[in-house]
Amino acid sequence: MDNQQDKLQQQRDARRKRRQRNQILAYITLLLLIALLAAGIVTGVKYLTQWQEQKRQEEQEQQESLQSMLEQQMQEEEESIEAPPEVPEATPEPIPELTPEEKLDQVINSMIDSMPLEDKVAGLFFVTPESITNVETAVKAGDGTRDALTRYAVGGIVYSQKNIRDAEQFREMLSNTELYSKYSIFLGIEEEGGSISPLAAAGLIPKQSSAADIGAGGDASAAYQAGTGLGTGLTSYGINVDFAPVADLANVEGSVMASRAYGSDAEAVAAYVNNMVSAMREQGVTACVKHFPCGGGTAADTHEGLAVSDRTAEELRSQELAVYQSSIDSGVQMIMVGHTAVPALTGDNTPASLSSVIVTNLLRGEMGYRGVIITDAMDMKAISEYYSSGQAAVLALKAGCDMILMPENFEEAYEAVLAAVQDGTISEERINDALRRIYRIKCADRLNLGE
Numbered sequence: 001m002d003n004q005q006d007k008l009q010q011q012r013d014a015r016r017k018r019r020q021r022n023q024i025l026a027y028i029t030l031l032l033l034i035a036l037l038a039a040g041i042v043t044g045v046k047y048l049t050q051w052q053e054q055k056r057q058e059e060q061e062q063q064e065s066l067q068s069m070l071e072q073q074m075q076e077e078e079e080s081i082e083a084p085p086e087v088p089e090a091t092p093e094p095i096p097e098l099t100p101e102e103k104l105d106q107v108i109n110s111m112i113d114s115m116p117l118e119d120k121v122a123g124l125f126f127v128t129p130e131s132i133t134n135v136e137t138a139v140k141a142g143d144g145t146r147d148a149l150t151r152y153a154v155g156g157i158v159y160s161q162k163n164i165r166d167a168e169q170f171r172e173m174l175s176n177t178e179l180y181s182k183y184s185i186f187l188g189i190e191e192e193g194g195s196i197s198p199l200a201a202a203g204l205i206p207k208q209s210s211a212a213d214i215g216a217g218g219d220a221s222a223a224y225q226a227g228t229g230l231g232t233g234l235t236s237y238g239i240n241v242d243f244a245p246v247a248d249l250a251n252v253e254g255s256v257m258a259s260r261a262y263g264s265d266a267e268a269v270a271a272y273v274n275n276m277v278s279a280m281r282e283q284g285v286t287a288c289v290k291h292f293p294c295g296g297g298t299a300a301d302t303h304e305g306l307a308v309s310d311r312t313a314e315e316l317r318s319q320e321l322a323v324y325q326s327s328i329d330s331g332v333q334m335i336m337v338g339h340t341a342v343p344a345l346t347g348d349n350t351p352a353s354l355s356s357v358i359v360t361n362l363l364r365g366e367m368g369y370r371g372v373i374i375t376d377a378m379d380m381k382a383i384s385e386y387y388s389s390g391q392a393a394v395l396a397l398k399a400g401c402d403m404i405l406m407p408e409n410f411e412e413a414y415e416a417v418l419a420a421v422q423d424g425t426i427s428e429e430r431i432n433d434a435l436r437r438i439y440r441i442k443c444a445d446r447l448n449l450g451e
Helices: 002-080 100-113 117-122 127-133 143-151 168-178 209-215 221-235 268-282 311-330 357-366 389-401 411-422 428-444
Strands: 125-127 157-161 186-189 286-292 334-337 372-375
Touching: 100 428, 117 411, 117 428, 125 127, 125 411, 127 143, 127 157, 143 168, 143 357, 157 168, 168 186, 209 221, 209 268, 221 268, 268 286, 268 311, 286 311, 311 334, 334 357, 357 372, 357 389, 389 411, 389 428
Parallel strands: 125 157, 157 186, 286 334, 334 372
Antiparallel strands: none
C-alpha cells in the first residue's frame, strides 16, 4: 500500500518537473523571438533612415544642379539677348462724356416714355383756352383751367386780344396756366407788329412797325430792333412762342400778305426774317416763321376758303423756298405750314398743311429741317369747309406735322388722333418723334443745354 502511494507521488513529481521544464523552454523561446524582432526593427529603422538621408541628398543635389543650370542659362540669355524696352502700363480708356444735346435727349426720352398715350396725343395740340374750358371768353385761369389741363395735357395755349383785360390779369392768367399744366407748356400769341398786335393794342407792350413798313425802310437791323422789343415785352408776361414773323413773299398781284410781308425780294426778306427770329430768341421767345411754302403767293385768303397758288416749281424754289431755306440754315426752331394749295409741287389742290409731299418730302427731306412743324389754324375755312376736325388732325400728322394749331373742335380732333394711334393708323413712335422735337424747345433753356 505504502509502495503504491510512493510510486504515485513520484509520478506526480515527474510531471511537475516536465511542466516546469516546458515553461522554461517556452519563456526562453519567447525571449529569443523578442530579441530577434527587436534586432530586426533596429536594423530596419537604421536602413530606412539611411535611405531617407540618401534620397534627401539626391534631391538636394538635383535641385542644386537644376538651379545651377537655370542660372547659367539666364546668364547666357542676358549676354546674348538685349533686354526689351519697358512697356508702359495700359491706361483704361476714359468713358466719353455725353454732349449737352445727348444729355437733353436722355431727359426728354425718359419723360416721353413715362407719359400715358392720352397725354402724348394731347401734347401735339396748340389750342385756345376756350376750346378746353368750354367758356365763351377766357380771361382767367382758375379751377376750370386746372381741371381742363388735368384731362387734356395740351402742348400749348394760344391767346388773342379777347383774353386780355389788363397787365395784371393777363400775367396772372398765364402764370396760373403754367402752374396747372402737368408738363412744360407753350404759351403763344400772334404778335407780328402793325395791325396784328393784340398785346400792343391792349396797351401792354410798345407797338412795333409792320413787316411791310420795316421792309420799305431798307434796313434789316430794324427787324432785329423790333424783335428785341417784341421778345422783351412777351417774356414779361410769360409768353414763350410768337407766331411771327411772316417769311412769305408779297410777289404776286394783290398778294394776301402785302401788308404783312417784308417785301418781294427773297434775299432781302431772308435777312429781315432771320434778324427778327434771332432777336426774339435772345429774349427767350421761340419765333414761328410762316406760312410755308408760299402764303403770299396768292390773292386768296385761307381764312375765307380754298386758296391755290399758281406759282411754278421753278419760281418757288428760286424765291419763296430760298427764304425758308435761309431761315432753316440760321436755326429757326418752329415753322408754320399754311393751307395754301401748291399744285406745282403736289400735283393737286391739297392744302399744304395736309400734304406729305410738302411737309415730309420737301420741308423735312429736301430742305433738311429738323425743328417743330405746326399747322396754321385748323379752324380756317380752307380746312373746316372740306374736312372734319378729326380728319384734318389725322391727315396733318400723317403728312408730317408735329403740332395741330386751333382745331375747330378740339375734343373731336383729339379723340380722332387718339383712335388713329390705337388702331395703328398713326404709329406711337410717330407721336414720340414729334414730342421729341417739341420738348427740345421746351426743355433746352430750362436745362441750360441750348440747342
